[in-house]
Amino acid sequence: MxxxxxxxxxxxxxxxxxxxxxxxxxxxxxxxxxxxxxxxxxxxxxxxxxxxxxxxxxxxxGKDPLVRAVIEFMGERVMERERNALGRVSTMRGLRRWRDALVQANALRHGAYGCALGSLASEVADHDDVARLALSRLFAEWQGLLADVLRRLQDAGSLPGEVSIDDLATGLMGALQGGYLLAQTARDVTPMATSIDMALAHVESLSAR
Incomplete structure (x- = not known):
């Protein structure tokens, strides 16, 4: 690129x-x-x-190279935000604050436009493999940041040792992206908040065990 x-x-x-x-x-x-x-x-x-x-x-x-440059630009902007937000989180309270910040930011637009990376992925993934792979790497990094938080919870004894951190991170990322999409179509962040809350409630239920 x-x-x-x-x-x-x-x-x-x-x-x-x-x-x-x-x-x-x-x-x-x-x-x-x-x-x-x-x-x-x-x-x-x-x-x-x-x-x-x-x-x-x-x-x-042409347009395709410009779209790829936009993905790089938007990706770095989103990932810098997420690195700062998740880099030192090691408690469920910290995850809740991360959730609150994302929902509140999306509420300023009443859920319109969705996730910057998710919106790009929905439009380019089927016809531009270069763009798709770039977005895949960005989502993998984002999911990895969530996995790092969950691993820190596990290391602190807040999550059982047998729990699959990667599975939990996948579920949390799915809830986040699905929530963005539902909020976008409803023009209301309530579905986004509910989706993430359900995923976090599952994590907390494992902790309670």
């Missing part, structure tokens, strides 16, 4: 070129999050970013 420091031909970008490329990616990311990938045209990106067509094509051969 071409980074923001490189042009299409592999040459290192000037500071001005890097800023132009970053502006294109940021504008495309905002549009694709709100409108969707399919509904966002390159003309939309040109208008939103304020760059010329020649500048856009200097950095991206």
């Amino acid at each position: 071409v980074t923001t420091a490189e042009a299409r031909d592999g040459r290192r970008l000037t500071a001005r070129g890097a800023k132009t490329k970053a502006r294109i990616i940021a504008a495309a990311a905002d549009l694709m999050y709100v409108k969707g990938v399919a509904a966002t045209t390159l003309d939309d990106v040109l208008a939103a970013s304020g760059v010329s067509k020649s500048q856009l094509y200097q950095h991206f051969a």
Whole structure:
């Protein structure tokens, strides 16, 4: 994948070129999050970013490479948030605070647009393997952060040693992403909150044993 420091031909970008490329990616990311990938045209990106067509094509051969750059951009933004949120969590109370922060943030939009990564995955996974694999790696990292939290709970004796941490992390990630989707269609975060609460309640039930 071409980074923001490189042009299409592999040459290192000037500071001005890097800023132009970053502006294109940021504008495309905002549009694709709100409108969707399919509904966002390159003309939309040109208008939103304020760059010329020649500048856009200097950095991206077409829409697919731009979508991949958006995935990288959005992925780093989401994962930085999740690393900060989950990196030191070692209690159920901490997991609850993580849940509250995600639900409250999504409530500001009444659940609209869903998860930034989940929305991208639903549109590109079936026709762009490069994008699908990039998203798969991001979801794996996110799930790994949840597994690390659950493993810390297990190490502290809050979860039985025989419990499969990977299975629990998969279930929690599924509840989160399913909750985002339900909230998106309902324009109400209540289903998201309920989905995550059910998954956390299951974790707590194992702890109670």
